[in-house]
Amino acid sequence: MEAGQHSNVALLKEIAELLNEETDMGRMLEGAIWKLLNGSVFEAAWIFFIDKNGKHQLAAQANLPPALKQNDCRHLKKGGCWCVKRYHDGNLEKASNIIACQRIDNAISSDAGDAEGITHHATVALQSGNEKFGLLNIAAPDTVRFSNDELALLESVAFQIGSAIKRILLTKQEQELALVQERNRLARDLHDSVNQLLFSVTLTARGGSVMSEDPEVQETFRDIQHLTQEALNEMRALIWQLRPKGLESGLLEAVKGYAEMLGLSTELKVTGVIQLPSRTEETLFRIAQEALNNIRKHAGVHKVQLYMSVTPSDVLLVIKDEGRGFVIDEHLYLPSIGIQSMRDRAKAEGGSIEWSSEIGRGTEILIRIPY
Template structure:
């Protein structure tokens, strides 16, 4: 029997490894491996918390939660503290552990509002790879109050596999971001060294032709010069977007400098300490560039108001102009590719995008991103 159990354990670990090796996206991977784990072990319910350095947890995957935990859009799972998350944050949870009672289910029982499906206890296992920690794997079944040592050992092996896969995915994403940044820098250099210089030469040539000509020919050269100057300005803006000089000075300073290049004046106000993860800063920078470019092209005003409100949990950026505005109905699709791009960037980071505009009342874009 012992040998059969060992073979079964190896088989489970092998099937889990196959799922993990094929995965390139964290949340999809967690959902797939949790479903596979429950199927192979005969357990019924499971969920995964990803936990950041501040102790804030996010429900990244779940399977067969009882109504007590799934009610109100999983409110009890997404809010509040519990024993396992608290112990994890304090670094007191380092291996697979039997949880004597589940605080979230206890609260549901006390409230008497929803069915717990017979689930009262669960095992919890930290997800880690070497010295890095990523969160918790929790599993349980109705009426099951304790996990045997061999069950906990298996769960620990699976959790280590998941942690290693999460680390691999994170490293791959960082590598892709590094490659993308290098390619942007290369393209920015090429544009500056070739197209930008050609446009500058065309501007000088047109100016020289205008000074040596009269009548309609002079007007034609003047028109060519104006077009070249406009194209040169567009090219410099494109180079800025590809390689944001000055972003190391901070997001607000960079947006001010970019606005100045466009001929806009920014009135900026910052509430809170402007410090957030690189991915959030990059998204706000790109969204801010697009919004300022829209102001330049469409608002018919040179004054823009920029406001940041930063807390421990989120950053809110609003960009407002007092220009001509346009009629916008929130129930209809966004009217331009640029606005759609801003919304997509926001939602990719699980943020919220809001657009407010009407004729003669200006336009305001508000972005809220979790940090």
């Protein structure tokens, strides 16, 4: 075995050990490409994740020159390039030299900083089996083309990273499934124990009110019955939040069912075809739950309007009521109406949420989530 081949085998073993141990996606990607750079002729690397709609995201980068790092790598994050086009067209079967890179050219021509001799790069798809996740790009100063051996090394590393990405995604899915199962167990336990006890207390209080002839005792029992009924309603809402019945029939049916459970009537309008990932549906449902809870508790109305618009890249959900409204202070944390939790949920999915409200003129909430 030649010295170069021996060093490549050692490098691949070192990368494989890191990939097998790491469970965080970001640390795994950056750790792998740094090891690749330290053990090869490559001197800069970056990874794009590319979704099914063609949107690319800079997922990791290592040792970029100032021209590419400027303004949080804006030249890598914006615009198109030949490697991404070949990826979309299905013409990137092997590691390839890219003769012209629009991103690098734009960075150099805009005087974004020193490119440190980097003018070209090589690229390879990150995949596991037939499932593709994005691109691994590498570059070196004053290098237009990499040799076949160097491209073969790049392919081997890309195969390792692709397998690791698939493993982490599957692990994440298993964790989410376990979380759903735990929620379902808690919901069943609450329904079978606490929920039934509250119902029994309600019946007992009703019976005590009827059986007693003392007006004060009757009033006390009625108060107990009222408070227990309120607690029962809160418990049913909590069970809904733990295990949203109806999501199996679609997001809108689940939201409508939850609204009806709260005593709210809904007006629905939809544009576009609703085929959303389950994670996006649950995020929207959780935000809608909080919004509907707020309407029931604070708006003073029993009717809500829901508008949903679905495009190939994102979904917009609008929740509107004509109730009391409130004054919005963006710098104020308002746990009583759950603004922060709704904002956090949307942000966690790369989305946004906005409020429009005036005293006496109702509230409108706009939630936009990419998928």
